[in-house]
Amino acid sequence: MNLKISFQIAKTHLLTKKRQTLIAMLGVTFGIAMFIVMISVIKGVNKFLEDSALDSSPHIRIYKEITSNHPSIIDEVNPSNFNIIYHQLPKNELINIKNGLQIAANIEKEPAILGVSPQISSQVFFNKGPVPFSGQIAGVDVLKENKLYDLKKRIKSGSLESLLSTPNGILMGKVLARNLNVKVGDKITVTTPTGNLKLVKIVGIFGFGIQTVDGVKCYANMSMVQEILQKDKSFVTDIHIKMKDSQAALTYAKVLTNQYGYKTQDWAEANSAFLAGDKIRNGMVIMVSITLLVVAGFGIYNIMNMNVINKMKDIAILKATGFAGNDIVSIFLIQSIIIGILGALLGIIIGFCLSYLLSSMPFDAGDFLDIKTFPILFEPKYYGLGMIFGITTTILAGYMPARKASKIDPVAILRG
């Protein structure tokens, strides 16, 4: 087999049928361009959501699980009897982590840990005028919390440090602040679930860019929250942990559960809705891409088939003058491959241009997400993947017509 001649013949065939070649090429181009655009957008969205979810949630959260699903004493004593208990109530449990501050200090000594922030967290109502707004207040050591979530960068007005100097100060999520129509310096009443009231002063407004955080959350000094909940100085309900490597958190969470006996939740579990969305979107990309490429493949198959039928005479002559079946296959397969490579290259370029245009297009997600333009991921890997997809499709689609060409009986054609 001499590929050089096959290539020469293939090139001549393609160049004499420029329009046909172009149409076959555009099929691949369109498929690959759409693949690139889709995968860039969807991977971009996935990455953005994952990043913002990860940024605002701890890698591991340790807390005490409160459940009223306890077996009754009668059930425990007489498990086989027919026991009827009306209106079983949960027993009075404290929701705190015993020795929470000590546990946090121990964990902080581990080398893989970036930061640990013990906190006391509670549902509260904010009253301004007659209407109560529900929210969540977290009593923290604000410097530790800053280490975990980079709070300083997220402060929109006011300052982080003023919380340190204001015992009854709070930092408030920007959406909540807007709903309450308050700004830095305003005072507002906080009501705890047990009915205690406290007048607090807003010293800063922060925004994570995620509505589920910005719309409910407030930070305050740990001692103040302990005070309004009427708890002692060592009372903490949650320990938030950030590790240097987010993947390591998945296994370390289990270690912590075994070590301290409290419930742990890792970031993947906490953001499982986001991650499930990722999977669904990835699946969609693959499905649509395959559909597009199959359509492009059929286009090439048709065109190459017609090409072979038109070139029957030429194939017969080539065979008569000594070209073997493999030579004929290579002549037509090379045509498909050239179409595939050029089409895929053009597709990649068009795909990049479209993605680039999209990435500069304004996109307003409201308060839900803090973005201004479409999040697009420009990842060379996907461009390479597009190239491989395009060429594979054309080889598969071109092989059958090429094989058919090699099977042509020259006698039947030359005899007329």
Place this chain on the structure above:
Amino acid sequence: MNSVLKATNINKYFYEPEKFQVLKNISFEANRGEFLALVGKSGCGKSTLLYILSTMDTTYDGLLMMNGERLTGRTQDQLAAFRNEHLGFVFQFHFLLPEFTALQNVMLPALKLGKYSSKEIEERAYQKLKLVDMQDHALKQSAKLSGGQQQRVAIARALINDPTIIMGDEPTGNLDRKNSEVVFEIFKQIAHENNQTIIAVTHDPDFAKGSDRIIEMSDGQIIS
């Protein structure tokens, strides 16, 4: 005189629309430098015989030897390689590759053979085109040549690898008198000066008359 082609007891059947014996026990030899004309009424099987001799048709019984090599039973690819080196073809309908120039058409079988560098092949192709007096049209696209010109290019292509045998299926069948004479003269020259064997199926009595030997066929048998 040494034999370059030997066919022994060739039988061939057509199965469509019903079983029919086209060739019956054909045996003959051709010698080096011989100009053979295969004649007979249409349907007598002469073209069928030629395509068996050309090695392109392999569905026959019997034995085919060329250049002392047994060709019966070889694979299609082996036969293609043999054709490339030892056989040249000239068909009734010139059958050039229309997208290529006359020169490229002539060069292709030699490029496939790969015995010479492409520079040498080009030189040789010019020589062959000169032989058929087509050197001035070498760079024209073959689709733009007249019928007679195309047939002469086809002859040059058949000659490019210096084959032992050149086969023609009515090589003058589609040409006017003047072009037929040109082709005939070229054939004669090839046979007698280059010592290459020519086997041509023809309907043209003048063409047959000028050959060295006429093999006449009737009803699938050689009658003279």
